Amino acid sequence: SSHHRSSKACRSLTFATASPGTYACAAEMPLQSAHVFASHIGHSGKTTLTFNMSCYYAKRHPEVKVLVMDLAEEGDVTKRLLGGVDAAREKVDGVFGAVFSLLADADRKSSGLTSWLWSSDLDITAHAIRVADHNQNVPENLYLVSSGAWPRKEEPMPDEKRKTVSSKILASLEKSADTWKLFCDTDGDRRPSPFTMLGYSLCPFAIVPLHLNKADHERIETMLGLMNEMRQTGEISTQVLLVVWNFVKSQKDEPIVHKGVSVPFTPAKVSLEILDACNRKLAAVARDPAFAGLFVRGSPETPEEEFLANSVFVMRQLADNVLKPAEELGLPFVEMVDQLTASGKKQMTFDSDGVKYQAKDEVIHNVGDAISELSRKFEAMTVDARPA
DSSP, X not given: OGGGOOSGGGSSEEEOSSSTTOEEETTTOSEEEEEEEOOSSSSSSHHHHHHHHHHHHHHHOTTSEEEEEEOSTTOHHHHHHXXXXXXXXXXXXXXXXXXXXXHHHHHOOSSSSSOTTSSSOOOGGGGOEEGGGTOTTSOTTEEEXXXXXXXXXXXXXXXXXXXXXXXXXXXXXXXXXXXXXEEEEOOOXXXXXXXXXXXXXXXXXXXXXXXXXXXXXXXXXXXXXXXXXXXXXXXXXXEEEEEEEEEEOEEESOOEEETTEEESSEEOHHHHHHHHHHHHHHHHHHHOGGGTTSBTTOOTTSOHHHHHHHHEEEEEOOOHHHHHHHHHHTOOHHHHHHHHHHHTOSEEEEEETTEEEEEEHHHHHHHHHHHHHHHHHHHHHHHHOOOO
């Protein structure tokens, strides 16, 4: 089968479909990989990571089309992609709610022909917008299907329908003449919303950002237990590729290796102690036979250091004078870094609706490096993922 070949064409092995263990060469398969940013805890950094990693990947791989599906109720990643909250507000009607029209189309089966769910062809790109048409800071090869930015009552989608919807969306990307990479942003609800469930159905891999603090440490088991339960019942087949410990205070910029985990900076001593406690808890979950299969690179047999080295990323607390303008102006870190490099200047000034932010080159590069390091690890993990 294709994943046993070691030819050049097949070096970049990636997941091709939502069914676990199905592989193909990126060269042969238009859907290169699909990742969902998932955490059943709010404000853990999912949206910041979705925004910046999708833009980073698109900018550095202009030959691939990147599709972002914003499945979160408030449409936060949509707001950033469209140029920040204020810019997005003006565009709300034309752009938000594509997921709704997509699903409404799926329901129109009275005539049998109007619904893509019951016919053989769905063109997902017809429901996507090219983001650069609205925000020139975003790479031209990045597309968005947005949930809409208003709260709503969602009817739970029956499992079968959800699986049909997701398989149609995946099939439409696989039939494309272009190579696609899919990123999904989801809500941080305690019980996953129907849209979060759709994200799980679409994506074989989950990236789970969590706050590095004692409170989230207590919730690790609950959060992963919920995913595990849905895997056991067959509702989802998503596996955890990477846990990102977010908002970690940096003491200095020197990279370290701490108990098997490469950290791109030196965290404060207290942060390392909390990291150890959180990693011990995570490793205990991975070792528990009841959680078998939940982690891409962890099992009851995997040595703890090896599991942590492969499954954990430590993300520095990002500087406000870079993070805030990025979100308010819809300016991804990768574009900031490229603009700074092109200017040859030692600092950048951002004007966000009358508020001025200034950031030195070193601070901007630190933030840019954090995303590029995470992207590197994430790509390596995706390529290495092998069927058990």
